[in-house]
Amino acid sequence: MNPFLAEREKQIYRSGADSHTIHCSKPSLAGSVSQRACVFCGSRVVLYPIADALHLIHGPIGCAAYTWDIRGALSSGPEIHRLSFSTDLHEKDVVFGGENKLYESLAELIERYKPNAAFVYSTCIVGVIGDDLEAVCKKVSREKNITVIPVQSPGFNGTKKDGYKIACEALAALVGTGNKDIPKISINILGDFNIAGELWLLLEYYKRMGIYVNATITGDGRVDDIRSAHKASLNVVQCSGSMMYLAKMMQEKYGIPFMRVSYFGIEDMSDALYEVAKFFKEEILMNKAKEIVREEFKKLMPAINQYKQKLQGKKAAVYVGGSFKAISLIKALRLIGVQTVVVGSQTGTAEDYALIRELCDDGTIIVDDSNPIELSTFVKEKQADIFIGGVKERPIAYKLGLGFCDHNHERKEALAGYEGMLNFAKEIYATATSPVWQFTR
Amino acid sequence: MAVYQIEKPLTKIISIEKKMPTTEKHTETYTSTRNGCKLCAPLGASVVFKGIRGCIPMIHGSQGCSTYIRRYMISHYKEPVDIASSNFSEESTIFGGNKNFNTGVGNLINQYHPEVIGIASACLSETIGENIPQLIHEYQTVNGLNKLPAFIHASTPSYQGSHMDGFHEAVAATIATLAIPGKTGNHINLFPGFVSTEDIRHLKDILDDFELPYVLFPDYSDSLDNPHWKEYQLLPEGGTSVEELKLTGTAKASIEFGYILNEGAFNGRIKNNKPKPTAGSWLLEQYQITYKQLGLPVGIKETDRFFNVLERITGRPIPRKHQRERGRLIDAYVDGHKYHFGKRAIVYGEEDMVIGIVSFLDEIGIETILAASGGESGKLKAAINHITEGKRKDIIVMNEADFETMNDMVDELKPDILIGNCKGYYIARRLGIPLVRIGFPVHDRFGGQRIQHLCYKGTQQLFDRITNALIEHKQENSPIGYKYI
Numbered sequence: 001m002n003p004f005l006a007e008r009e010k011q012i013y014r015s016g017a018d019s020h021t022i023h024c025s026k027p028s029l030a031g032s033v034s035q036r037a038c039v040f041c042g043s044r045v046v047l048y049p050i051a052d053a054l055h056l057i058h059g060p061i062g063c064a065a066y067t068w069d070i071r072g073a074l075s076s077g078p079e080i081h082r083l084s085f086s087t088d089l090h091e092k093d094v095v096f097g098g099e100n101k102l103y104e105s106l107a108e109l110i111e112r113y114k115p116n117a118a119f120v121y122s123t124c125i126v127g128v129i130g131d132d133l134e135a136v137c138k139k140v141s142r143e144k145n146i147t148v149i150p151v152q153s154p155g156f157n158g159t160k161k162d163g164y165k166i167a168c169e170a171l172a173a174l175v176g177t178g179n180k181d182i183p184k185i186s187i188n189i190l191g192d193f194n195i196a197g198e199l200w201l202l203l204e205y206y207k208r209m210g211i212y213v214n215a216t217i218t219g220d221g222r223v224d225d226i227r228s229a230h231k232a233s234l235n236v237v238q239c240s241g242s243m244m245y246l247a248k249m250m251q252e253k254y255g256i257p258f259m260r261v262s263y264f265g266i267e268d269m270s271d272a273l274y275e276v277a278k279f280f281k282e283e284i285l286m287n288k289a290k291e292i293v294r295e296e297f298k299k300l301m302p303a304i305n306q307y308k309q310k311l312q313g314k315k316a317a318v319y320v321g322g323s324f325k326a327i328s329l330i331k332a333l334r335l336i337g338v339q340t341v342v343v344g345s346q347t348g349t350a351e352d353y354a355l356i357r358e359l360c361d362d363g364t365i366i367v368d369d370s371n372p373i374e375l376s377t378f379v380k381e382k383q384a385d386i387f388i389g390g391v392k393e394r395p396i397a398y399k400l401g402l403g404f405c406d407h408n409h410e411r412k413e414a415l416a417g418y419e420g421m422l423n424f425a426k427e428i429y430a431t432a433t434s435p436v437w438q439f440t441r
Numbered sequence: 442m443a444v445y446q447i448e449k450p451l452t453k454i455i456s457i458e459k460k461m462p463t464t465e466k467h468t469e470t471y472t473s474t475r476n477g478c479k480l481c482a483p484l485g486a487s488v489v490f491k492g493i494r495g496c497i498p499m500i501h502g503s504q505g506c507s508t509y510i511r512r513y514m515i516s517h518y519k520e521p522v523d524i525a526s527s528n529f530s531e532e533s534t535i536f537g538g539n540k541n542f543n544t545g546v547g548n549l550i551n552q553y554h555p556e557v558i559g560i561a562s563a564c565l566s567e568t569i570g571e572n573i574p575q576l577i578h579e580y581q582t583v584n585g586l587n588k589l590p591a592f593i594h595a596s597t598p599s600y601q602g603s604h605m606d607g608f609h610e611a612v613a614a615t616i617a618t619l620a621i622p623g624k625t626g627n628h629i630n631l632f633p634g635f636v637s638t639e640d641i642r643h644l645k646d647i648l649d650d651f652e653l654p655y656v657l658f659p660d661y662s663d664s665l666d667n668p669h670w671k672e673y674q675l676l677p678e679g680g681t682s683v684e685e686l687k688l689t690g691t692a693k694a695s696i697e698f699g700y701i702l703n704e705g706a707f708n709g710r711i712k713n714n715k716p717k718p719t720a721g722s723w724l725l726e727q728y729q730i731t732y733k734q735l736g737l738p739v740g741i742k743e744t745d746r747f748f749n750v751l752e753r754i755t756g757r758p759i760p761r762k763h764q765r766e767r768g769r770l771i772d773a774y775v776d777g778h779k780y781h782f783g784k785r786a787i788v789y790g791e792e793d794m795v796i797g798i799v800s801f802l803d804e805i806g807i808e809t810i811l812a813a814s815g816g817e818s819g820k821l822k823a824a825i826n827h828i829t830e831g832k833r834k835d836i837i838v839m840n841e842a843d844f845e846t847m848n849d850m851v852d853e854l855k856p857d858i859l860i861g862n863c864k865g866y867y868i869a870r871r872l873g874i875p876l877v878r879i880g881f882p883v884h885d886r887f888g889g890q891r892i893q894h895l896c897y898k899g900t901q902q903l904f905d906r907i908t909n910a911l912i913e914h915k916q917e918n919s920p921i922g923y924k925y926i
Contacts, residue, residue, distance in 0.1 A: 005548055028504050030528045030541040031548030038505025060564050060599035061474060061815075062481030066509035068864070083845065088474035089600050091710045094568055105473035112471075124503050124565035125600070128534060155503030156529040156565060372523050373552055376673035391512050395521040399670045440669050 003373055005032060011369060013353075016362030022353040024323075024368040027159055033371040035319070035392050036346045038155035040123055041067075042163020045409070046242050047119050047151065047170060049193050050221040051075035054115035056085045058102050058133065059123030063155075064088075071409040073193045076200075076220055080115050089125065099131050106140045106148065116223035117147040119170060127154030147223070149173050161241065161347040168245035171217060171226060175250060178227025185280055186212040188232045188256075190247055191239030192263065192416070194219030195409060201417035202263055205273060209288040211280075217246065230254040234279055236261055236272070241322035241347055263416040264325060264424075265332030266300065296418040304336060307425040312337035314432050317384040319367075319375060319393055320407055323348025323356065329388055329407065330359050336425045341382035344370050372396055386432050401440035403431030475845030476864070478789055479815025481599030482607025482706075483561040484510045487524050488635065489611035490559030490593070492659020494680035497555040499525040499545055501538060501573060502563025517882040518638075518665045518890045521677065525549055529565055538566055542576045550590065553675050556683055557591045561611065567598035591683055593618045602706035603816055605791050608635050609703035609719050612659060616720040619683060620690035622728045628654035628688060629754060630695040630730070632720045634702075634737065634793055635881065638666035639891040643898060650760040651751050656685045656692065658720070666890050689724065694731040694754055696747070697721035698738070699793035700824045701816060708817035708841075736828060737793050737895065739903070740801030741770065743828075744896045766897035773901060774805055777908045780926075782806040784911060787851065789842065789861040790880045792816035792824070794894070798860055798879065799836070800828045801900060807907070809833070810854050813842035844868065858911060863889070875910035879903065 004012065010023040028034035044067050047055065057064040064086030075081065087105045089098050102120070110118060118140075122133050137148040151170045153163050187206070192199045199219040206213050215221070215229035235247045235258035247258035259279065261272035270293045277285040316338045318329050323345040330340045343356055344367035356366055365378050376396050379387060387397035390408030397404040405427050407415060413423045483500050487510050490498035500507045507526035514522045527545040529538055549558060562573055577592045595611035612632055633644055641662035648655045663679020689695075702719045718726060725732035738744040744767075748759050759767075784807045788798045792814045799809045814821055822838035829836075837854075839846070848868050859869045859876040863885045869876035883889025893899035912926055 003552060005552065027530055028526070028528050029544070029548060031499065031525045031545030031552070032528075033507075033523050033525045033552075034504060034528070035508065036504055037508040038503045040503075041505050041509070056473070060481055061477050061479060061603070062483070062506065062509065062564075062599045064474070065477050065480050066513055068476060084476050086474045086477060087472075088477065090708065091598070091600050094564075094600050101472060105471075108471055109473055109475075124529075124534075124563070125568045128565065128568050155505045156534050157531055159504075372521060372673070373675060380673070391515055392508070395515055395519060396673070398519075399521055399667075400673055401669070401671075 003377060005029060008032065011367060012374070013357070013366040015357060015360050015364040015366065021350065022366060022368055024348050024350055024353060025159070025161065026369070028369055033373070034369055035371060036160050036369060038160060039157045039163040039166065040121060040153040040155045042160035042242070043121060043151050043153035043167040043170070044163070045071060046164055046167035047218060048081055049073035049075070049218040050119075050223065050226070051081045052078040052116045052222050054080055054085065054109055054113055054118040055121070056087070056106055056109060056118060057121045057123060058087045058098065058126050058131070059089055060125065061086050061088045063121075063123045071193060072195045072412060073219060074197050075194075077222075080113050083113075085109055094125060094129055097129060097131055098126065099136055102131065102133070102136050103140065106136065107144065110140065110144050110146055115146070117149065117174065119149050119151050121151045121153050123153070124155045127157060147174065147177070159347065164242040165245045168243065168249065171246050172249045174223065174226045175229045176227070176254070178224055180224070180228035180231060182214050182228065182231050183212045184233060185210065185282070185285070186214045186232045187234045187236050187276060188215045188217060188229050189213055189219070190217045190235050190237040190258075191243035192216065192219045193239070196411050196414045198263070198414045198416035198420060201414055201419055205292055205417065206276075208292055209273065209277065209285055211276065211285065217243070230256065232256065234259065234276070236276055238262055239322055240324045241349065260324070262324060262328040264328035264420070265335060266297070266418060266421050267331050267335070268328045269417055269421070300418055300422055303422055304425055307429050308335070308337040311429060311432060314338045314385045315341045315383060316386045316388060317342035317375070317379045317382070317402070319344045319370060319387070319389045321346050321390070323352035325407070327352060327355055327359065330356065332421060332424060333428070336428060338386065338428065340364060341384055342367070342375075342378045344368060376400060386428060401437060403428070403434070405431060469849065471846065474843045476843050477815055478813060478842045478844055478847075478864070479603035480513070482597035482602060482604060482610065483563055483599060484513065485604035485606065485608030485635065486559070486561035486595040486597045486611035487514065488661065488665075489595075489608055489615065489659045490557075490561070491522070491664050492661035492680050493557050493559065493593075493615065493686070494682040495556030495676050496559050496680065497523060497525060497549050497553045497557075497676060498559045498561060499527060499549060500561050500563050501527045501542060501566040501571060502529055503565055504528045506563045513882065514665075516884040519887075520665050520667060522665070523675070534565065534569060537569070538571055539576055539579070543580055546580055555590045555676060557593060559593045559595070559611065559615075561595045561597045561607065563597075564599045567596065591619065601710060602703070602708065605635060605793070605816060606703050606706035610706070610717070612720045613703070613718060613723055615658065615686060616689055617723055619686040620724065620728070621687045622690040624691060625693050626654070626688065626691045628656060628692050630689045630692040630721070630724065631655055631657045632695065632697040633657065633895075634698045635791060636698075636737070636895060637890055637892050638662040639893045640895040640899060643893060643896060647751070647763065647896060650762060651755050651757060653751065653755050656681060656689050658686065658689070689720075690728050690730075692724070692730055694733060695721040695724050696733045696735060696750060698735055700734070700736050700796055700827075701792040701818045701820055704818035704820055705792070705816045708819065736800065737797035739797030739894055740804045740900055741767065741897075742804065743797060743800050744900065747896065763897060766901065770897045770901050770904065773904055777904065778806060780908055780911050783808065784857045785810045785855060786858050786860055787811045787813070787847065787854065787856045789813040789847065789859075789865060792818060792821050794880050795821065796824050796828055797894070799825055801903065803829050803833060805904070807858075809836050810856060811837045811839065811847065811850065813839040813847055815842055817841050858907065860907065875914045877903075877907050877910050
């Protein structure tokens with residue numbers, strides 16, 4: 001019996017057996033128990049790490065409660081982003097409108113927390129009851145002399161990916177409003193969220209190369225840096241699923257070129273440094289990049305090779321938010337001797353899936369917008385030993401006796417950069433070879 | 442036949458109080474909610490649906506509601522939590538969600554083969570006026586009644602009350618849907634409210650020890666705390682079965698824990714603001730089943746009340762095992778009393794849990810200085826007064842509380858200990874005082890689902906944890922490092 005839903009057939013692809021292109025970017029099927037969240041979630045996670053901004057969620061309590069301190073996006077300074085603010089709408093507000101409550105909330109919170117800007121997120125019912133978010137934001141902005149940006153993110157208005165785009169539009173409203181002087185050899189880092197301090201590792205590499213990092217969007221993000229983001233010479237984009245919109249907007253409006261990179265795994269990490277060096281066409285930068293790669297390899301490879309010996313032949317399932325990260329993970333796993341047998345993402349793109357098909361061995365299952373039934377069946381079928389995913393995938397892995405590595409918001413160890421690769425290998429090794437599995441298999 | 446008289450539920454004799462705390466100190470009031478101390482109603486309903494055997498919950502709304510709630514529950518229970526969504530789009534928001542509803546239900550039946558589908562509405566579907574009973578009826582009419590799972594609908598817009606109101610709504614809706622009246626049996630109903638999986642297991646042991654047949658609902662003691670699996674269970678084992686739920690209509694009595702129950706759901710309502718019955722009061726009204734409303738049995742006094750009721754129903758004395766547990770608990774109270782006397786505690790969380798804990802602390806000499814809840818019944822103060830027999834009128838009681846308001850108050854309040862869910866950790870950390878984690882959620886520790894709170898044995902666990910937290914704090918901050926307490 002095939003337990004899967006017929007409507008999802010085209011979103012599942014078996015390498016070597018199927019010939020269809022993988023369908024993606026579709027709304028989730030009702031009743032499929034998708035691992036995705038909603039439009040609001042997409043916007044919220046992208047803007048969340050901006051640490052000196054106020055993030056006010058206009059709606060009933062749930063949307064704010066479930067996103068309180070949800071990402072381990074670290075800040076080197078203010079931490080307003082770690083608070084959860086809600087207008088906490090009640091029935092009377094739904095009937096008579098929530099604009100007054102929003103106005104009062106916004107005004108009092110700005111007064112109290114003195115943020116450098118405010119984002120106001122609309123949720124499902126705000127989209128329905130028709131509160132004029134924009135007007136309230138404008139009014140408060142004028143009265144308090146602060147930028148207040150409406151984020152039109154009612155949950156039903158598309159998929160999580162649409163939420164990314166809405167967040168990028170909100171960011172675009174900030175970009176270009178500042179005028180900081182910055183050096184010519186400068187970049188913005190887009191799409192790193194400083195989970196477990198990963199951004200700080202990257203900053204160190206770029207600093208060693210002699211490249212000025214202007215705005216970090218949005219990891220350890222600051223309003224003023226984003227305002228002057230248009231002054232950088234290059235946008236270096238990771239997590240392309242969420243940040244490509246902003247990169248494209250900035251290219252169109254300010255003529256800033258962008259490139260896609262990944263900081264996961266040493267191949268992709270090194271390529272990122274080389275590509276950035278190449279862009280500036282300065283030999284000294286390339287030499288520095290080579291030096292860093294050489295040094296880091298020297299430090300890293302003996303340990304990596306040891307792990308590789310021990311992990312050789314293990315099989316992994318990967319299910320993450322974006323497909324671009326999945327590509328890096330396949331390569332990073334291969335480096336430590338682990339074969340990827342199931343790979344998928346919540347919001348992948350056709351181009352990335354095509355690349356994944358080329359990368360993977362025959363027999364690999366590739367899946368878009370999957371669910372617990374499919375994932376649990378796939379990992380059993382392919383006899384995976386390890387699962388790489390987020391909180392919602394963890395109990396699926398554990399209940400079936402697979403090791404697990406959290407590559408999502410809640411990770412506490414950096415997994416990006418060279419150090420991150422070592423942490424990743426350590427974690428995979430620990431989870432794959434723990435003695436606890438003797439009782440489950 | 443009922444063995445005792447119906448007593449007037451406490452909630453009916455408590456008057457409504459005003460929202461803000463009766464504190465002499467000035468604490469600024471905010472329109473906004475800052476770090477809310479509550480969750481939304483569909484979460485409570487989802488927990489209840491997980492306590493029905495063979496049930497898959499579906500939230501009629503946007504995809505995010507189910508995913509956020511899954512994530513929140515998974516981080517506490519550390520179990521797979523499948524909750525479906527009808528996944529509203531812009532189109533369904535404008536033209537109605539019936540198509541998504543039908544697709545969702547159809548896909549759930551095909552994939553999960555559930556015995557029950559528990560449908561909780563979200564704020565979106567409620568706001569656009571979805572008539573879920575009718576959607577269910579239409580689905581049943583088109584698809585034939587016999588082969589279909591049972592449908593339960595809980596109306597849980599998140600703009601009404603908190604997760605506790607969603608919880609009680611789902612309990613009542615399940616009973617109203619499935620209970621069948623008839624000849625009174627020998628069994629009782631126990632509706633324990635939102636307690637831990639370990640609490641549920643303990644309650645079942647107690648009823649077994651009294652040799653009293655029962656239906657306990659919701660029973661997620663297995664479905665949200667399962668052993669390791671070899672094969673993935675689409676519908677995790679455990680839960681109160683439909684057959685058992687049918688029997689709730691013929692019980693000889695219902696016991697329901699909680700003084701506040703669903704009273705918070707009416708705050709801010711402008712229509713339908715008549716209190717809705719809870720499971721116990723519904724069975725009383727509809728099928729004249731004796732209804733006994735009790736507080737959560739935390740501490741000696743509240744647990745005595747529960748055991749006394751069991752004694753009266755069964756005509757048996759408290760089993761020796763539990764008498765011994767009671768005795769050991771009192772013995773521990775005595776042994777530890779000097780570590781507690783005059784200590785200042787802040788207790789927060791769901792209203793009924795807060796009441797239980799305050800009652801227990803009052804027995805051992807720990808002074809609750811602030812009792813706070815995100816619940817909105819407005820009756821917390823009256824209930825605490827009642828439970829502490831009017832002796833503790835000085836307790837600051839806060840309804841509709843949020844963590845930032847508490848955070849603003851704590852410097853003046855100078856507490857020694859915080860007792861509540863894990864979300865107050867940042868306040869305890871700032872103050873450098875211990876937090877004893879209870880209730881839901883406990884996201885930052887293992888075993889949150891297995892924390893025991895109830896009856897003599899559960900109180901003993903709480904007692905030891907609280908006492909040791911106070912001792913550990915003193916020990917760690919002492920230059921001496923005592924080896925004896």
